[in-house]
Amino acid sequence: MKNKKKILVFGGDGFCGWPASLHLSNAGHDVVILDNLSRRKIDEELEAESLTPIQPIETRIKAWEEVSGKKIGFHNVDIAEDYEKLFSVIMEEKPDVIVHYAEQRAAPYSMKSPRHKRYTVNNNVNATHNTLCAIVDSGLDIHLVHLGTMGVYGYGTAGMKIPEGYLDIEVQTDEGERVNQQILYPTNPGSIYHMTKSQDQLLFQYYNKNDQVRITDLHQGIVWGTNTKETKLDDRLINRFDYDGDYGTVLNRFLMQAAVGYPITVHGTGGQTRAFIHIQDSVRCIELAIDNPPAPEDRVMIFNQMTETHRVRDLAELVSKMADAEIAYVSNPRKEAAENELHVKNDLFLSKGLNPTTLEEGLLREVTNIAEKYAHRADHSKIPATSTWTKEQKPGVPGDTVK
Numbered sequence: 001m002k003n004k005k006k007i008l009v010f011g012g013d014g015f016c017g018w019p020a021s022l023h024l025s026n027a028g029h030d031v032v033i034l035d036n037l038s039r040r041k042i043d044e045e046l047e048a049e050s051l052t053p054i055q056p057i058e059t060r061i062k063a064w065e066e067v068s069g070k071k072i073g074f075h076n077v078d079i080a081e082d083y084e085k086l087f088s089v090i091m092e093e094k095p096d097v098i099v100h101y102a103e104q105r106a107a108p109y110s111m112k113s114p115r116h117k118r119y120t121v122n123n124n125v126n127a128t129h130n131t132l133c134a135i136v137d138s139g140l141d142i143h144l145v146h147l148g149t150m151g152v153y154g155y156g157t158a159g160m161k162i163p164e165g166y167l168d169i170e171v172q173t174d175e176g177e178r179v180n181q182q183i184l185y186p187t188n189p190g191s192i193y194h195m196t197k198s199q200d201q202l203l204f205q206y207y208n209k210n211d212q213v214r215i216t217d218l219h220q221g222i223v224w225g226t227n228t229k230e231t232k233l234d235d236r237l238i239n240r241f242d243y244d245g246d247y248g249t250v251l252n253r254f255l256m257q258a259a260v261g262y263p264i265t266v267h268g269t270g271g272q273t274r275a276f277i278h279i280q281d282s283v284r285c286i287e288l289a290i291d292n293p294p295a296p297e298d299r300v301m302i303f304n305q306m307t308e309t310h311r312v313r314d315l316a317e318l319v320s321k322m323a324d325a326e327i328a329y330v331s332n333p334r335k336e337a338a339e340n341e342l343h344v345k346n347d348l349f350l351s352k353g354l355n356p357t358t359l360e361e362g363l364l365r366e367v368t369n370i371a372e373k374y375a376h377r378a379d380h381s382k383i384p385a386t387s388t389w390t391k392e393q394k395p396g397v398p399g400d401t402v403k
Contacts, residue, residue, distance in 0.1 A: 007030065010100045013037060013060075018060070019239050025230075034089060035074070109387065132144070145216045162185065208300045214296055223282055245387065248383075254315060274309065285303070
């Protein structure tokens, strides 16, 4: 560890936020979680719990102190709704770094109904803007590390590797002079969730330009795996394993389906190419971003947080062979191209010392073993993806029927 820092982790009770909080605490940083526990409330709404049993946040934090001897603080704050409390906590804790995970993270959930669309926009955009506003309001020099998504780029390459946030262009002036510029890579969001992450980029660009807020934006691929070195230390620390059609990430869903004897569900042709990263690398990237902050005069630093790309049907076939499982091709609920290529640069994290964890059978079996251990907790009715991108509405009838 380079220097001990005071770190606030917004959304530190979630799938990525919890293991990141433990990892940063284990590295010697002073970690405090801010979370309104909304993901647990969504579990209740969807009637789809994590496959792994998640302990109350107080139990988790106490278990970590017993196992590691290190303390993690906790504040129950809705940063999207309660600006005054958010600001008060920032002034009380005086962090060096804020790690921002506090956004509704599921594309399918964001497309369920008009209510879910509005909730995702209100929660995600307000959470980000309140955070930026509070940083400026505090007068403190705080480095903001934000977990974004590769999905802001869309899924296509235009015949080139997707750069890390910025695109070199050449424009011609009215006088005929050719001028080179760098712009944010044009966004092409594929869901309301991805649209909010695209909005985040503009907020970051503005507050960096206007107020010199130091910001690192991590465009992360699909996370697979469940546990990290720290979450394996005690059963009470175990991480989430989402398998339902809204929150389960594709590779974890495949491994879980194979483990419980459910056909591996491939949407459409399975020709979608996606970027992936293991959960252990995800938390390591957060640490690397914290250890390598931009200077106040620097523009927003953007990293592509991924380690490899795979076509969905290739992953399904890999899991099928490994587990002797059946593959079922089903209709695709998303509005997207049936086939796409994806080539992505990730040079910045490699240059900072990331040693990528690539997809290998041992790690796949580790996830499968977890799924088998908790197979009795699986509700097979929650496995199919039922949230759709396009929906016929009857004239004059509101589409929001979710209570």
